[in-house]
Protein backbone atom coordinates (compact mmCIF):
# COMPACT_ATOMS: atom_id res chain seq x y z
CA UNK A 529 0.00 0.00 0.00
CA UNK A 530 1.67 3.17 -1.25
CA UNK A 531 0.67 6.81 -1.45
CA UNK A 532 -0.96 7.69 -4.81
CA UNK A 533 0.63 11.11 -4.71
CA UNK A 534 4.23 10.48 -3.64
CA UNK A 535 4.77 6.70 -3.49
CA UNK A 536 5.44 6.62 0.26
CA UNK A 537 4.90 3.23 1.94
CA UNK A 538 1.65 3.57 3.91
CA UNK A 539 1.70 0.13 5.56
CA UNK A 540 1.01 0.06 9.30
CA UNK A 541 0.33 3.76 9.77
CA UNK A 542 -1.93 4.63 12.74
CA UNK A 543 -3.85 7.38 10.89
CA UNK A 544 -4.85 7.47 7.24
CA UNK A 545 -2.79 10.40 6.14
CA UNK A 546 0.50 10.11 4.23
CA UNK A 547 3.27 11.46 6.52
CA UNK A 548 5.35 12.38 3.46
CA UNK A 549 2.91 14.56 1.53
CA UNK A 550 -0.26 14.82 3.60
CA UNK A 551 -2.57 13.02 1.14
CA UNK A 552 -5.41 11.10 2.72
CA UNK A 553 -6.17 7.42 1.96
CA UNK A 554 -8.62 4.72 2.95
CA UNK A 555 -7.21 1.17 3.41
CA UNK A 556 -10.64 -0.29 2.54
CA UNK A 557 -10.85 1.68 -0.74
CA UNK A 558 -8.37 0.49 -3.38
CA UNK A 559 -8.82 3.63 -5.47
CA UNK A 560 -7.23 5.79 -2.73
CA UNK A 561 -3.82 4.07 -2.67
CA UNK A 562 -1.43 2.29 -5.02
CA UNK A 563 -0.04 -1.26 -4.98
CA UNK A 564 3.27 -0.05 -6.37
CA UNK A 565 5.63 2.67 -5.15
CA UNK A 566 5.03 4.78 -8.25
CA UNK A 567 5.37 8.54 -8.07
CA UNK A 568 3.27 11.13 -9.78
CA UNK A 569 5.22 12.52 -12.75
CA UNK A 570 6.36 16.09 -12.40
CA UNK A 571 9.46 18.25 -12.28
CA UNK A 572 11.48 17.21 -9.19
CA UNK A 573 11.98 19.97 -6.65
CA UNK A 574 15.77 19.48 -6.64
CA UNK A 575 15.90 20.11 -10.39
CA UNK A 576 13.95 23.36 -10.02
CA UNK A 577 16.33 24.37 -7.20
CA UNK A 578 19.37 23.67 -9.40
CA UNK A 579 17.83 25.70 -12.23
CA UNK A 580 17.22 28.56 -9.80
CA UNK A 581 20.94 28.64 -8.96
CA UNK A 582 22.05 28.89 -12.61
CA UNK A 583 22.33 32.74 -12.68
CA UNK A 584 25.21 32.43 -10.19
CA UNK A 585 27.32 30.97 -13.05
CA UNK A 586 27.20 34.03 -15.39
CA UNK A 587 27.54 36.30 -12.32
CA UNK A 588 30.73 34.49 -11.28
CA UNK A 589 32.10 34.24 -14.83
CA UNK A 590 31.61 37.94 -15.71
CA UNK A 591 33.31 38.89 -12.45
CA UNK A 592 36.08 36.29 -13.03
CA UNK A 593 36.69 37.70 -16.55
CA UNK A 594 37.08 41.19 -15.10
CA UNK A 595 39.36 39.88 -12.33
CA UNK A 596 41.53 37.93 -14.83
CA UNK A 597 41.83 41.09 -16.99
CA UNK A 598 42.71 43.17 -13.96
CA UNK A 599 45.43 40.72 -12.90
CA UNK A 600 46.72 40.51 -16.47
CA UNK A 601 46.86 44.30 -16.92
CA UNK A 602 47.95 45.07 -13.37
CA UNK A 603 45.26 47.78 -13.24
CA UNK A 604 41.50 48.18 -13.57
CA UNK A 605 40.42 47.40 -17.18
CA UNK A 606 38.93 50.37 -19.04
CA UNK A 607 35.78 50.16 -21.17
CA UNK A 608 36.35 50.76 -24.93
CA UNK A 609 40.14 50.46 -24.38
CA UNK A 610 40.97 47.02 -22.98
CA UNK A 611 39.29 44.46 -25.28
CA UNK A 612 39.04 41.14 -23.36
CA UNK A 613 39.53 39.21 -26.63
CA UNK A 614 42.92 40.90 -27.16
CA UNK A 615 44.20 40.24 -23.65
CA UNK A 616 46.37 37.23 -22.91
CA UNK A 617 46.16 34.43 -20.40
CA UNK A 618 42.77 33.12 -19.41
CA UNK A 619 40.94 36.38 -20.14
CA UNK A 620 39.54 35.46 -23.61
CA UNK A 621 38.53 31.98 -22.36
CA UNK A 622 36.72 33.43 -19.34
CA UNK A 623 35.15 36.08 -21.60
CA UNK A 624 33.69 33.52 -24.05
CA UNK A 625 32.47 31.31 -21.17
CA UNK A 626 30.84 34.31 -19.47
CA UNK A 627 29.17 35.39 -22.74
CA UNK A 628 27.82 31.89 -23.41
CA UNK A 629 26.50 31.59 -19.85
CA UNK A 630 24.75 34.98 -20.20
CA UNK A 631 23.16 33.71 -23.44
CA UNK A 632 22.09 30.58 -21.55
CA UNK A 633 20.46 32.82 -18.97
CA UNK A 634 18.30 34.49 -21.64
CA UNK A 635 17.43 31.20 -23.38
CA UNK A 636 16.83 29.43 -20.08
CA UNK A 637 14.47 32.02 -18.57
CA UNK A 638 11.29 30.75 -20.37
CA UNK A 639 12.32 27.11 -19.73
CA UNK A 640 12.77 27.94 -16.04
CA UNK A 641 9.40 29.70 -15.87
CA UNK A 642 7.74 26.62 -17.44
CA UNK A 643 9.52 24.22 -15.04
CA UNK A 644 8.46 26.34 -12.06
CA UNK A 645 4.86 26.38 -13.30
CA UNK A 646 4.80 22.60 -13.88
CA UNK A 647 6.30 22.00 -10.44
CA UNK A 648 3.81 24.39 -8.83
CA UNK A 649 0.85 22.60 -10.42
CA UNK A 650 1.95 18.95 -10.40
CA UNK A 651 4.83 18.75 -7.90
CA UNK A 652 4.87 16.14 -5.16
CA UNK A 653 5.18 18.34 -2.08
CA UNK A 654 2.15 19.80 -0.37
CA UNK A 655 3.78 23.13 0.53
CA UNK A 656 4.58 23.90 -3.12
CA UNK A 657 3.19 27.44 -3.09
CA UNK A 658 5.67 28.40 -0.32
CA UNK A 659 8.55 26.70 -2.15
CA UNK A 660 7.64 28.35 -5.47
CA UNK A 661 7.34 31.76 -3.75
CA UNK A 662 10.81 31.34 -2.17
CA UNK A 663 12.34 30.28 -5.50
CA UNK A 664 10.73 33.29 -7.23
CA UNK A 665 12.28 35.56 -4.56
CA UNK A 666 15.72 33.96 -5.04
CA UNK A 667 15.40 34.24 -8.84
CA UNK A 668 14.35 37.91 -8.50
CA UNK A 669 17.37 38.67 -6.27
CA UNK A 670 19.68 36.95 -8.76
CA UNK A 671 18.13 38.89 -11.66
CA UNK A 672 18.71 42.11 -9.72
CA UNK A 673 22.35 41.09 -9.05
CA UNK A 674 22.92 40.35 -12.77
CA UNK A 675 21.40 43.73 -13.72
CA UNK A 676 23.49 45.54 -11.07
CA UNK A 677 26.68 43.78 -12.23
CA UNK A 678 26.03 44.56 -15.91
CA UNK A 679 25.27 48.21 -15.04
CA UNK A 680 28.43 48.54 -12.96
CA UNK A 681 31.87 49.54 -14.29
CA UNK A 682 32.64 45.81 -14.50
CA UNK A 683 29.60 45.24 -16.72
CA UNK A 684 30.30 48.35 -18.81
CA UNK A 685 33.77 47.03 -19.55
CA UNK A 686 32.47 43.52 -20.23
CA UNK A 687 29.68 44.58 -22.60
CA UNK A 688 31.39 47.41 -24.53
Ligand SMILES: [Zn+2]
Pocket residue numbers: 531532533534535536546547548549550551
Ligand atom coordinates in the same frame (compact mmCIF):
# COMPACT_ATOMS: atom_id res chain seq x y z
ZN1 LIG B 1 2.25 10.85 0.01
